[in-house]
Amino acid sequence: MMKFNVTILCSLALLISACSKPSSTHTASSSYADTAFLQDYSVKYHVDEKDAALWRVYANKEGKIQVLASTGLKQLHDGRFLYPGRVVADHTYRFMAAKNIVDMALCQGQFVYLGGHTIFSNAWSGRLHVEHQLDNPTAFAANDSLEFLVTNGHVLHFIRRHAVAWRGQVPEGGVLQVLGHPEDQSLFFLLAPEALYRFSAATNQLEKIHEGTDFTAFDIDVRKNQLVIGTADGYLRYGLAEGKQVGERQRALPWTEITAVQVIDGNSWFGTPKGAFSVKENGNITYYASKRWLPDDQVVAIAPGGDGTVLVLTRNGLGHICFKKMTLHEKAMYYEQQVRDRHIRNGFNATLTGMTDGDFSTGYLGDSDNDGLWTSLYLAAQAFRYATTGEQQALEHCMESLDAMARLYDITPVPGFPARSFERRGKGDTRHMLSDPERWQLAEHPDWYWKATTSSDEAIGHIFAFGVIAELVDHKETRDKAIRLIDTLMGHIVKNDYYLVDYDGQPTTWGKWNPEYVNGFPTTVGDRKLNSSNIIGMLQTAYHFTGKSVYKEKAFDLMDNHGYLENLMRPMSEIGKAPEGADDWSKLLSGSWNHSDDEMYFAGYWGLYRYAFNDTLKVKYKEAILDHWEAERPEKEGAWNIFTAITEIDTFDLDEAVWYLKEYPLDLVQWTVTNSHRKDITLLPPNFRNQTIETVLPPDELKISRHNANRFILDGGNNGAAENSAGDIWLFPYWMGRYLGVIQPPADEQTPYTK
Template identity: 75%
Template sequence: MKLNLLGILSLTLFAGACSNHASTAAFSYADTVFTQDYSVKYLADEGQQGIFRRVHTDREGKVQVLAVDGLKQPSNGHFLYPGHIVADHSYRFMSAKHLVDMAVCKGQLIYLDSHVIFSNAWSGRLSIEHQLANPTAFAVNDSLEFLVTDGEQVHFIDDNAVKWKGEVPGGKVLQLISHPSDHTFFFVLTPESIYRFSAVTHQLEKMHGGSGFTSADVDARNNQLVVGTSDGYFKYSLEERQVKGGLNRQLPWTDIGVVRVIDGTYWFGTDRGAFAVREDGKIDYYAGKRWLPDDLVTDIARGAGQSVLLLTQSGLASIHFKPMTLLDKAMYYERQVRERHIRNGFNATLTGMTGGDVSTGYLGDSDNDGLWTSLYLAAEAFRYATTGEQQALDICMESLDAMARLYDVNPVPGFPARSFERRGSGDTRPMLSDPERWQLAEHPDWYWKATTSSDEAIGHIFAFGVVAELVDHRETREKAIRLIDTLMGHIVKNDLYLVDYDGKPTTWGRWNPEYVNAFPTNVGDRKLNASNIIAMLQTAYHFTGKPIYKEKAFDLMENHGYLENLLRPMDEIGKAAEHADDWSRMLSGAWNHSDDEMYFAGYWGLYRYAFNDTLKAQYKDAILDHWEAERPEKEGAWNIFTAITGTDHFDRDEAIWYLKEYPLDLIQWTMHNSHRQDIAPLPPNFRNQTTEEVLPPDELKISRHNANRFILDGGSDGTAENSAGDIWLFPYWMGRYLGVIEAPINE
């Protein structure tokens, strides 16, 4: 009978709470197509590293790699599943040629060998003796005129014959370049000079002198050369015959080895990866094994379709640029979670991988299985409330069942385990994370994990509240309400503590005033714990109607200063004084980003289930104050969360930027950025904000919402793949439900 009454009450509350749905529609993002980049990699076999010289694509999309020992081609690569570089036997007699360079003209591949310039296109008719004993490089224009060099001499070829021979002063020719739209000129690059050769007058003239030149290409749209050096790059106007804007050193890495201009974007290859400078001046950095086989880039070329090829010493990366909507991206991530990240109903990490190979991993346990699953559960509840899709409801039911088992797998009434796992054969606890925390369950085949923390508790109450409010399915909603009552009943009965199997409060499950108010007012845990417990009690009262939860909340706010605690401005939070106790000083050494996650998870129940409008207005001020402190991180979840207050000022564009820029590849690759010259470092500070501007998510290590997005270096060399369930699907579907993000126009 009690469940029926709870169900009836929840139906009434469901109708009322949903009035906030799409309240921010006037400020919503229209989900139109954007460009999503991702990498398909092709790896060299052992012993082949360092032999790759050049890469090109012909008009049919065939990719060829010129190596020291002949022609190669990429084979059988897919996103997340690297292919290989293998020998190209398409033209078997090519193996007799001693190839030193290749180029593309009119979409066809042309080769330079020790005797001739030739091609297999045009019926094989192109075959011209260049008359150089040891050629090193050549260039061709669309008139099928050629410039070829041995590093000192230069020969010009027209109408299948050598028409001019000359020497470059000082020698050391690095590169020959044709002008893609003006066929009357070629350019010759040496370490100290840029020369122009006229195909009409056969004159070689020096245009510009300097030092440290390494590579160049023509920007035809602006009629200028883009010249890479060992210390940055510069642009040289071919019309004005002068450098424009000086040397640009605000780059990820300034020692440039390769320059290519592709569709108006400047691409640079270095020994620290590649980067693209877009026409608007924004930089996209491609480094680390998320993007490349290795970071020593030896060549760059246009790929087939919307792609760019980055050749490195140990393989090839094809960077694809795919038109997608945010919904397209969401559906890809939905598949990723279902295929590789569900463990006993939990939203789990694939771990124990070797070199980023997802087929080598296993589903690992976590201290926070309940928390990460809470966020995934909330995501699918938002999805179901928005779309009504049966799959979303099925996932909600599965995830909620896993959460429910946390409460009945252990012997303590109302106490949620952190996780549970099978025993296997013998005592397998040493195979689990934190083996000392695992306890034997009553069932002979299971362990459960103890020492549950406050971040688990607030995550549970948040997700259960979202399900109870938004999932229009009686059994599921009643189950969520029962779990809210179960957890909060335990906490209230135990004097606002989480009490473990040993009869003692867990280290972090403490909301009692004696604990909370023992902290100095500027220590974040005092504000956080007060904010969380009031949110939890409000949620419990909202869905169960039990007076004890409301009475306890008002007692804390009116008699123990919890309202003052939770409303304390964020700019007052900092390090405890030197004379403070050790615990306070330890907890306040720096900004805690896990606390941010706990705050915002609590804000759902704090604001939406406020006891009255006066409190709701005060809560809104506290949420917006916290959001102001978070703004530099451009954290998608916290920006979207802030929209629950109805404000029209919540950095919507930054939230969309976060969702677009998060990489499709969620493998924990090691990423390095601290060497970059294009970031402005900040001195050490309490928030551990290392730079003025946060880098895009696809240039950083994979991080959950409880991490500092200003950490420049990190990762684990491809040993794990994170689930998109909590990282990306949670903010996206919350944004869809709140009306921050619209459905695609063609949905």
Template identity: 75%
Template structure:
């Protein structure tokens, strides 16, 4: 009786997991005490070298989530005697400009040419070992080991020189007010563009154009005639361009507020904040080893790596992340108390919602086991289900789930913990338990227990899940649809009684939410226990107290309480509550899959899809995938996959800022809390759970915690695998 049919899936609504490119950063902070970082390059062997105001640097250690450092490069110890002012690549080798010469340690050190400039500032090279050197106004062209030509640029001074990567006879020069071209075959120097606020540029060989960054946007320029191609582009994350580099046909831009790349499909990927960079003031951009991109900032180097992986491979990385750092007594926990993102400094914190976050992880592992049959997934299910079960037996109230439990630690009184009103001494030695359990905990428990009872083909585990369903729902029904705490009083949020629920105006979300949740919970309890009491209670609520009408109420009718409503209603309806969204969807599993009859199931399906329509702008992967329980023919599968792909591998709670961006379209304040017209990718937002508003532009916690992937990512992925909207990895 326990197995429900999967939604029928068509081949064209299943994502074929053939792989994608995942980006992540390895950071190398630098604290130079007044030393400025100027340039970064990687040679043909993959060695990364940095030029600073006090000499050459290179990288020490460093791997994903474990930053390295920028240190003095003593590889060639006599280089410390040189005063190097610029560094370029020639034939993939490092070449240096100092006050007297252009030289290199490559080619047996044979390259050593006097440039004849007193105060050189910059130079460029082509693969013929020809060099164009400047002091800001004078120009010297070097060929065959000698200065072949000398010239002069009037005006404000040259700030950058580049060579055309596919035509070594053409050099281009950038001044704040002009672009020049130098032809090596004729020694012809020509001004091809005049303007203001020019800051950096590069050659886009694919389109045979110059990409010119300015103090307010960028433009493209024809390198032959100097004509501007199109309009100056200002719809960018930030418009003050400090560095430009075209890499594999895509222009990268450094700014004082991070870096971004404009891809071939015109989409923008923004790299800012400590998830990606040691600092946001980008001074140089370069091609790195193994298809990486080097983003040099005033505070160090960020190396953006790109690796091919499938969603399944990403899932396996996250599975390991959870097991290594996020299991606390079987709970799915957050690593907190970290210092600036250092994983070694954190500890596993308890939460008011330990039961909820663990419910989502437990469901994820149950979906995984039902999909793959892996013993490891079953082991994880059993461990977390045991932690959930202890929530019920660690406190003295029959059928009441604690929020969490924790060791007593330093003593045996409640005040040693941060929340003495919630924490209670357990009869079991050495433990506290956390009281005041809320409705989001209850619905999370019933959801996860139902998934385990239905899908995990392991008798002991299944029976344990069913017993827990009956335990919790028995308590709720016995106490007149309330969660009653150790003090004999209902908890603040554990209330599903009609006297409470129907006291809300019809457009206050809690009236719809609580009705939807309790019917789903009662249906789940009846489905697995077959106890008539649960069915009778549910039908009494629907037929005699309007709960069916409540839960079917369209989302467009939900809003602020009307004038004159009580203060509680006003408070609860001041804005859209995204925690409510999580509670709704967790409840939809039992509401839809365990419906008492097909007539009700059809009505429930309409309500679920109505809610999904309201959620679509957020492109929330979990809710898109969850809606597939009603049939996946027209869910936003592309957006769900986009969400899973774009979610960052780095789940540290770094501070993120987007409100300054000039490529977003702000909206007027609204009930939904939608701040901009189009939601940003997950890896450009702060790390948050599914109960957060994905239109929140700024936030984070300065690297003080790392979230678990158990609820944030593994839950929607494995649910999608079970429901058939995400396929197994495709063998190449």
């Protein structure tokens, strides 16, 4: 059962953060009060016997979960969040292996079994033992009065007081499912492929109450006094009081071929061959598909799991969907531990890769072209955390990752030029290094390689993180180190005429801010606006912390004499494809919107806005930032919504940012997900921004992606071959929101932090 102990993790985290500091000088016009919400996650169980067909699953009133399979009764072994358990044979009662059990149900919260000759149970001292007098029974239903309606596909037997009280014929087309009404003990319902029947135990009468087509499964919604009927093409509701179908058949669903129906706590759950989904009482749909949630997507049964959880039985196992009350801060503390457990490589914020089907023990910490960028965002997160809470642990994480960033500069032979990454030579698999000699270079130290061809997104990430540390981390050694690194990188760029110059003496492909290069693009090409915006923010940051006049002079020269202010102020509505006659490079870079550019823009906005040379420029920069944010709003990207709060705008989609933080899954494994088949989305025609549907899906229904990805991508993932770090994906926007004061600490952490 549930062994993912969020409570313990969060309690430990709260002991670490015993005090909190006022967020910043920024005064948010609105902020989110961090109260507990329901965080869902899944504990998965895989079946040992690959040839066993799984039929039913139930949890009794004590929480014992039992699965009925073609090979007998099964139980769950081990299993916790991110560490799957197994569905194994249940030998608790030895004699059960000899029973030919064809169906099971709950009665008074106890397991009751339909055998070849009897209905029986191990509860009630084993006293329940009724001969149903049917050959080859197939299905039955029970009520809490220990009455049963049994069928073998040809006839029906109603059993009362341990005896057959009524016999009848099976409806035409056979019986798919039998249910007893949970509150009215006198009523049973039968579902046939094209009709719905009601049996009254009070009058011993079987009557057809509704006709239809392609019925597959059903359940009783007691709160609404309705039957929820799944079909091969959507579902419908039958009102018991009205005696007719209520409303239209629902087809705007993740998938319309329904294989299982279960109403749990007022929410209607549906199984399909493409996963499960719940329809809440307000009509909102939550989709549970892919190995993030289930062993496979072929759902055969759904049942309540106790404590508000849901059991989703699939062809290959069981997904136990659990719901845990958490605050955003508790979620942050869980993610903090995730990062430290599996995602720190030589101080870098790294991905655990090379995994087999989500098994962490098979993975390794991989290097990345963007080690500096992903680490910059994690580094900024820890700086925001330290500035907000004063936690020594956050400072230690800052110092560790800043040291890794500093080594990017120390390990290359070019003064001021940072490596993308570095990796030990060792005896591991270094084939990718040897096969990519342009990027991987031998370091002076005999035990290391370093990665060349550093790009502009690395540079802006570095300057952003170093600026945040220099501004917010009141630890002299760390602050001075960040300022030195700002000066080191920007000194290199200015000295080399606004280029990043690699070991071969040539500018890297992307490290170019020179006017000849930037203004060589047509005004519609985004790189002209982006590179202008970034370099001005970088120069302002360098001047703000070093006081060196050269950085200010260079920035004004670019703005006044080379049109960089005009470039960066160009509205997003004017950014698009290169015009006819443009060069091939411009056409290549403007085929569609590049979402990596969004990450670079916003990282640069920190230095552009906060360290503006004067108020006049600051007003202009704010206009540019808000114009960009308006274009980004449909994606509901948590980081960019929160980032926009630096401008002190009255509204910045705070609700959407909190939605993003709440809905991001705890499971950050790169499972393959598919959404393009869904019937509840509206596809859009191809467009420049590659927005595929009208409304973006929740993060836990999409593939795991960083902030540089298009959140409208419907399909993707990597079959569980890697786990992303929460350091850049989630902790960065959360701690930035805490620092900016738009996300409050939990109510029990309101004590001001003081030095």
